[in-house]
Amino acid sequence: MGFDVIVVGAGLWGSACARHLSAMGARVALVGPAEPQDAAAHNGVFASHYDEARITRRLDNSRDWALFADAAMRRYAEIETLGGQKFFHKVGALMAGPESGVGSNYMRDTAAVAQAESIAHDALRGAALQERFPFFDFPDGILGLFEKEGGWINPRAHVAAEIGAGVANGVTLVQDEVVEVEDIGNGVTVRCAGGETLQADKVVVAGGAFSKAPGLLPDPVPLQVYARTIAFVEIDAAEAERLKDMPSVVYFYPDGAGDCYVLPPVLYPDGKTYLKIGGDPTDVELSTVSEMKEWFRGDGDPKAADYMVAQLFKLMPNLASQGVSHNSCVTSFTPRSTPLIYGQSERVYAVTGGNGAGAKCADEIGRLGALKVLGKPLPENRYQTDFLL
Numbered sequence: 153m154g155f156d157v158i159v160v161g162a163g164l165w166g167s168a169c170a171r172h173l174s175a176m177g178a179r180v181a182l183v184g185p186a187e188p189q190d191a192a193a194h195n196g197v198f199a200s201h202y203d204e205a206r207i208t209r210r211l212d213n214s215r216d217w218a219l220f221a222d223a224a225m226r227r228y229a230e231i232e233t234l235g236g237q238k239f240f241h242k243v244g245a246l247m248a249g250p251e252s253g254v255g256s257n258y259m260r261d262t263a264a265v266a267q268a269e270s271i272a273h274d275a276l277r278g279a280a281l282q283e284r285f286p287f288f289d290f291p292d293g294i295l296g297l298f299e300k301e302g303g304w305i306n307p308r309a310h311v312a313a314e315i316g317a318g319v320a321n322g323v324t325l326v327q328d329e330v331v332e333v334e335d336i337g338n339g340v341t342v343r344c345a346g347g348e349t350l351q352a353d354k355v356v357v358a359g360g361a362f363s364k365a366p367g368l369l370p371d372p373v374p375l376q377v378y379a380r381t382i383a384f385v386e387i388d389a390a391e392a393e394r395l396k397d398m399p400s401v402v403y404f405y406p407d408g409a410g411d412c413y414v415l416p417p418v419l420y421p422d423g424k425t426y427l428k429i430g431g432d433p434t435d436v437e438l439s440t441v442s443e444m445k446e447w448f449r450g451d452g453d454p455k456a457a458d459y460m461v462a463q464l465f466k467l468m469p470n471l472a473s474q475g476v477s478h479n480s481c482v483t484s485f486t487p488r489s490t491p492l493i494y495g496q497s498e499r500v501y502a503v504t505g506g507n508g509a510g511a512k513c514a515d516e517i518g519r520l521g522a523l524k525v526l527g528k529p530l531p532e533n534r535y536q537t538d539f540l541l
């Protein structure tokens with residue numbers, strides 16, 4: 153059977169794009185493998201959403217990213233219902249950092265975007281910040297912008313909800329890896345690792361960092377892919393209870409030496425509860441697909457994990473840890489730090505470039521990708537970016 157559109161990549165953006173395409177009336181195939189059971193032994197592609205929690209918030213120093221998130225977050229409840237999967241946990245999101253001096257740009261710009269776009273939040277300082285969030289020990293001079301409507305999403309459940317809703321609407325799911333996309337002039341042919349060949353009028357490549365893989369897009373997609381380590385601090389039931397009102401946090405260190413993000417207690421599939429911290433001290437670029445796969449097979453950089461855990465204990469000196477572990481992931485950055493949604497030919501489109509921020513707004517990016525592929529106008533005057541290189 154021929155399709156109108158084949159979406160390559162059943163991840164956060166691809167699954168959303170497929171759902172929106174089908175809702176817009178297209179006959180859609182969504183092609184992508186399930187998460188590998190044994191990452192260390194896996195030779196195929198990986199994804200940046202293999203985890204239980206991603207921060208979601210409108211507060212951002214970039215107006216466009218704030219608006220992408222806002223549009224997506226407004227649809228969370230609807231997607232959960234359509235897809236039969238709960239993924240959003242409204243525990244609030246706190247952006248914190250120095251209010252003046254070194255490293256204060258982010259907070260200043262975020263406050264300005266929040267004001268211009270009427271993003272509901274509380275601004276907290278000093279004793280008020282301490283009282284509201286007694287488990288954090290911020291130094292003097294820190295401003296906290298708290299968005300009550302933020303929190304975290306489970307990215308695996310988000311993907312499952314988008315796929316569930318898409319399939320219910322007629323999307324054909326093919327759980328395989330695509331090895332080649334060919335523009336044959338009057339359509340596209342998509343060849344899968346398992347031997348299946350699919351045909352359609354158009355194709356969308358939404359393979360995350362693996363959109364760089366040879367054979368998928370006619371032109372190389374300009375992504376800079378960075379190795380990321382995430383550290384997990386296991387906590388027991390009493391500590392989880394003490395931290396039950398903890399929000400998701402993004403914290404810019406007062407000395408301007410970078411930032412971290414911290415997820416509140418989340419129950420993982422191994423039955424244990426963890427706090428998660430990310431925010432690598434250095435950027436290590438992964439240039440080839442082989443390097444990306446090798447990185448994903450490992451469990452991250454122990455030195456980076458030690459650094460991040462030390463930062464976490466500075467922020468939460470009373471944290472009662474039951475042990476620390478770490479894992480690997482990658483983030484893909486674009487030349488202008490905005491998502492890429494563009495046609496490389498009349499038939500072959502790229503929808504990629506999460507810039508470390510693409511989980512929360514996946515449904516809006518997917519929708520914009522669907523509009524682009526179907527030749528419909530993107531929302532005029534809403535976003536400043538043109539989604540090009």
Ligand SMILES: Cc1cc2nc3c(=O)[nH]c(=O)nc-3n(C[C@H](O)[C@H](O)[C@H](O)COP(=O)(O)OP(=O)(O)OC[C@H]3O[C@@H](n4cnc5c(N)ncnc54)[C@H](O)[C@@H]3O)c2cc1C
Pocket residue numbers: 160161162163164165166183184185197198199200201205206207208328329330331358359360361362363365368380381382413430481482483503504505506507508509510511512513
């Ligand atoms: C450690 C870490 C923390 C993050 N924290 C946050 C956060 O707190 N908030 C936030 O908003 N964002 C966060 N992000 C970013 C977010 O996870 C990414 O922006 C998001 O996953 C991008 O979605 P994507 O669909 O483009 O890529 P992915 O999620 O990587 O999905 C790509 C999909 O394509 C598939 N694929 C690839 N190649 C092929 C192929 N050849 N054939 C078929 N399928 C293929 C893969 O299997 C995968 O399912 C974080 C990222 C990392 C790494």
